[in-house]
Amino acid sequence: MVGTIAAMTGSGIAVTLDAVIVAVSDDRPRILTVEGPEGERRIPSGPLDPDADKTLERALRRWIAEQAGIEIGYAEQLYTFGDRNRAHRGRDDPRRLSVAYLALVREEATAPGAGWLDWYDLFPWEDHRTGSPAIIAEVILPALRQWAGDDAERRRVAMMFGRDPWDGIRVLDRYELLYEAGLVAEAAVDRGEVPPPDVVGTAMALDHRRIAATGLGRLRGKLTYRPLVFELLPELFTLSELQRTVETLAGVRLHKQNFRRLVERNGLVEGTGKRTASTGGRPAELFRFRRAVVDERPRPGLGVPYR
Amino acid sequence: MVGTIAAMTGSGIAVTLDAVIVAVSDDRPRILTVEGPEGERRIPSGPLDPDADKTLERALRRWIAEQAGIEIGYAEQLYTFGDRNRAHRGRDDPRRLSVAYLALVREEATAPGAGWLDWYDLFPWEDHRTGSPAIIAEVILPALRQWAGDDAERRRVAMMFGRDPWDGIRVLDRYELLYEAGLVAEAAVDRGEVPPPDVVGTAMALDHRRIAATGLGRLRGKLTYRPLVFELLPELFTLSELQRTVETLAGVRLHKQNFRRLVERNGLVEGTGKRTASTGGRPAELFRFRRAVVDERPRPGLGVPYR
DNA sequence: TCAAAAGTGTTATCCTTACACCCATGT
DNA sequence: ACATGGGTGTAAGGATAACACTTTTGA
Numbered sequence: 161m162v163g164t165i166a167a168m169t170g171s172g173i174a175v176t177l178d179a180v181i182v183a184v185s186d187d188r189p190r191i192l193t194v195e196g197p198e199g200e201r202r203i204p205s206g207p208l209d210p211d212a213d214k215t216l217e218r219a220l221r222r223w224i225a226e227q228a229g230i231e232i233g234y235a236e237q238l239y240t241f242g243d244r245n246r247a248h249r250g251r252d253d254p255r256r257l258s259v260a261y262l263a264l265v266r267e268e269a270t271a272p273g274a275g276w277l278d279w280y281d282l283f284p285w286e287d288h289r290t291g292s293p294a295i296i297a298e299v300i301l302p303a304l305r306q307w308a309g310d311d312a313e314r315r316r317v318a319m320m321f322g323r324d325p326w327d328g329i330r331v332l333d334r335y336e337l338l339y340e341a342g343l344v345a346e347a348a349v350d351r352g353e354v355p356p357p358d359v360v361g362t363a364m365a366l367d368h369r370r371i372a373a374t375g376l377g378r379l380r381g382k383l384t385y386r387p388l389v390f391e392l393l394p395e396l397f398t399l400s401e402l403q404r405t406v407e408t409l410a411g412v413r414l415h416k417q418n419f420r421r422l423v424e425r426n427g428l429v430e431g432t433g434k435r436t437a438s439t440g441g442r443p444a445e446l447f448r449f450r451r452a453v454v455d456e457r458p459r460p461g462l463g464v465p466y467r
Numbered sequence: 468m469v470g471t472i473a474a475m476t477g478s479g480i481a482v483t484l485d486a487v488i489v490a491v492s493d494d495r496p497r498i499l500t501v502e503g504p505e506g507e508r509r510i511p512s513g514p515l516d517p518d519a520d521k522t523l524e525r526a527l528r529r530w531i532a533e534q535a536g537i538e539i540g541y542a543e544q545l546y547t548f549g550d551r552n553r554a555h556r557g558r559d560d561p562r563r564l565s566v567a568y569l570a571l572v573r574e575e576a577t578a579p580g581a582g583w584l585d586w587y588d589l590f591p592w593e594d595h596r597t598g599s600p601a602i603i604a605e606v607i608l609p610a611l612r613q614w615a616g617d618d619a620e621r622r623r624v625a626m627m628f629g630r631d632p633w634d635g636i637r638v639l640d641r642y643e644l645l646y647e648a649g650l651v652a653e654a655a656v657d658r659g660e661v662p663p664p665d666v667v668g669t670a671m672a673l674d675h676r677r678i679a680a681t682g683l684g685r686l687r688g689k690l691t692y693r694p695l696v697f698e699l700l701p702e703l704f705t706l707s708e709l710q711r712t713v714e715t716l717a718g719v720r721l722h723k724q725n726f727r728r729l730v731e732r733n734g735l736v737e738g739t740g741k742r743t744a745s746t747g748g749r750p751a752e753l754f755r756f757r758r759a760v761v762d763e764r765p766r767p768g769l770g771v772p773y774r
Numbered sequence: 775t776c777a778a779a780a781g782t783g784t785t786a787t788c789c790t791t792a793c794a795c796c797c798a799t800g801t
Numbered sequence: 802a803c804a805t806g807g808g809t810g811t812a813a814g815g816a817t818a819a820c821a822c823t824t825t826t827g828a
Contacts, residue, residue, distance in 0.1 A: 215551065456622075
């Protein structure tokens with residue numbers, strides 16, 4: 161079957177749809193993972209059935225619903241990965257193309273075999289909500305400084321990990337730097353070696369952690385100009401919950417009043433007269449997303465103004 | 468998850484690498500097109516040979532060099548198109564996946580059969596350098612106002628074509644609106660009908676104009692935070708040339724002094740003592756791109772600060 | 775001397791950032 | 802009463818947008 165098509169076109173290639181599925185709970189960003197045959201963490205991956213679904217996104221939604229039991233809300237294409245070393249180091253297996261999507265969900269119920277992994281377990285250096293993580297000063301920077309061989313590399317290290325304020329958006333660049341420097345387990349695995357012990361973050365199968373990094377970076381960037389946070393929040397929420405969710409994703413603390421002014425100025429939410437049974441303090445007003453903003457403002461969003 | 472493996476080998480799909488290749492000359496943005504068998508305009512498309520090239524980008528560069536005789540400078544992945552109606556309206560031809568790239572080049576020499584098309588021939592409503600194009604007020608807005616059936620659609624029309632200042636980044640959204648409203652020829656062609664006479668812009672084959680719109684939008688957006696303009700300029704250039712190139716791509720006029728302040732503040736260029744043989748006026752100093760900026764500033768770029 | 779393009783000074787305004795403080799509820 | 806989180810006033814600093822003006826060349 162495959163051979164037929166390959167003969168027709170000259171390039172018959174196995175295509176999968178991979179999904180970075182994100183939720184936020186307990187002030188943690190979570191990513192849905194499944195367990196591979198050898199216990200390794202993978203991002204869920206499904207088939208692109210050439211005959212069944214008319215669009216890629218529809219195919220994605222369908223297999224996620226079937227396999228993980230999740231109805232995803234928002235989905236956008238992330239990137240298409242097709243480099244050779246993706247498939248294990250085998251020389252002559254068929255090339256694989258992975259069209260990766262970023263999906264946002266509210267619910268947390270998952271099918272058996274799947275589970276939510278804290279994004280900051282994958283990238284512990286990315287969470288700056290309580291200051292710069294110790295792992296940067298204690299492990300990453302020393303190792304990178306030793307690795308850096310010339311001035312350009314030293315500047316790159318400073319750019320990625322030595323900046324103040326922290327530039328949250330560059331998740332992928334930082335992961336790639338750590339990969340090049342051999343500080344993530346995947347770097348060794350891809351060379352067929354055993355990872356050294358001083359490696360940082362939880363590893364994933366193949367290049368899945370790279371895909372996850374692409375997703376987090378995209379999400380952080382897009383927060384500022386698209387109302388994506390609301391895909392991760394319940395219908396009604398307090399302004400503090402909204403702010404905490406943004407902070408959770410952005411990985412930095414935000415100034416309360418400035419955040420509220422931003423929300424206000426952009427007309428992103430509308431109050432419902434209701435208030436919460438407070439979690440230990442003055443009760444807060446409940447708000448909901450004002451869907452009309454997308455027709456009013458060209459780039460409605462929240463988050464850090466990356467510059 | 469076991470099903471995944473079976474699915475991966477069960478879906479052999481024809482994959483092509485398509486390229487939106489951009490150059491700027493004579494204050495016009497150009498896109499490289501080739502002529503299809505029936506004289507229709509296409510963006511160049513090449514095979515992804517599963518065995519030859521290790522990365523997608525390398526495969527792209529190779530066939531562009533072979534077929535169009537062009538060495539591309541900068542390339543980035545745009546989007547992967549795989550929706551069903553892409554392949555002609557045939558019901559049972561194999562699904563095709565098109566991984567589209569955006570490429571920037573300086574040179575204009577092309578192989579026979581290929582040629583440069585003015586981007587604003589494809590999207591005449593996108594060039595606001597000399598004010599809002601007449602076609603918007605005279606053709607597009609009247610037609611869209613008639614098309615709009617409810618309030619949401621009217622707001623969308625106002626958002627896309629009625630905003631002041633012009634929001635240059637939304638090229639794809641505007642194209643899609645025009646497509647939905649039947650104002651571009653492709654809308655009729657895709658339904659197997661003959662396009663009406665009052666259609667706007669030069670049509671392309673299949674969804675190639677949509678891909679081109681994706682490319683222009685991406686380019687406009689990215690100009691502001693990546694030094695992409697310099698990929699389109701010669702090694703040495705005057706500040707006015709730099710500004711005009713940005714204006715050409717952004718489709719709007721910029722304030723001279725503020726532009727220069729921006730260039731200055733970001734340290735994007737460095738003067739060479741040299742001056743040009745002027746083009747009719749006071750001779751201008753020649754500048755070159757300061758490559759070091761990418762290690763200094765997190766988001767170095769020029770262009771309109773889309774907000 | 776005049777047209778054409780290069781290049782500069784200055785100001786009003788808005789957004790960002792940061793400070794500090796008051797308010798309403800449960801225990 | 803006090804701890805806890807909700808909610809607001811105000812001001813300094815910097816970036817943006819817009820004004821007009823001077824300088825240097827070729828014809």
